[in-house]
Amino acid sequence: MKTHVNTYIVEDELMHRTIVTQKLKDFSTKSDFLTLDVFPIDNYIDVYNNPTNLSMTSNDIFIIDIHLHSFFNGIQLAQKIRTLNSTAFILFLTSDTTKGIEVINERINPVGYFVKQTSSQLLLEDEFVFFLSQIEQELRGRSKDVLTVKSSGRKHMIVPISDIVYIASIKGQKRKVSIKTNYREIICSEKISNLKDELAEDGRFYKELKSFIINFDFVLSYNQLEGVITFKDHSELHFGTKVITKFKKAITAYQHGGK
Secondary structure, X not given: OOEEEEEEEEOOOHHHHHHHHHHHHHHHXXXXXXXXXXXXXXXXXXXXXXXXXOOOOOOOEEEEEOOOXXXXXXXXHHHHHHHHOOOOEEEEEEOOOOOOHHHHHHHOOOOEEEEOOOOOOOOOHHHHXXXXXXXXXXXXXXXXXXXXXXXXXXXXXXXXXXXXXXXXXXXXXXXXXXXXXXXXXXXXXXXXXXXXXHOOOXXXXXXXXXXXXXXXXXXXXXXXXXXXXXXXXXOEEEOOHHHHHHHXXXXXXXXXXXX
């Protein structure tokens, strides 16, 4: 079973975007680990103005042209992405050889950048494969701390466990759960009991509720009188006071060394 990774291309020239898309698909076909789901972004101005509208995970890949024909450049766009997502992979495209990688690294910490070629070969094949192989190696390491779940279209999606705020069964739908992460909400075709089994040895999660799994690390506060758990992103879950009483004991034990 291969791991699906969202790969976004921000390139305003159609020819270049087409070439990059094909190279990504070629790499994906040859890899025994990754399936790169490629999404060229046409309306990158909207992404710049409203970056939170783009559903992101820690393992996403962004390939960004530095010189966009807009009121902002690719470095400024990457800064916004990096502010929201500290662990996504960013690769730059540029036709300007004066853009020193040391300058880019100070601001974005990308995996690398490609200088566009003047010949018909847009990217150096070996260089492109090298950077993608680096990403693949990193993702193999990260895969030891992820959930692999079935999303829409029977695709398998990897969800970093450290990103999960809580997991909830969806009422009225069998084998459907909502995974709330610190980046987005994911609807999956999974049984919550199976996910509890996968997280059985992970002390970060409260698994004593029938329809919920809660990550202690994302809890901001809880109110016994109101029966509310508030998370660091200010989302809330509502329960009875008895549930909060038991939850309080569990999170207190966790915070005092029960990890």
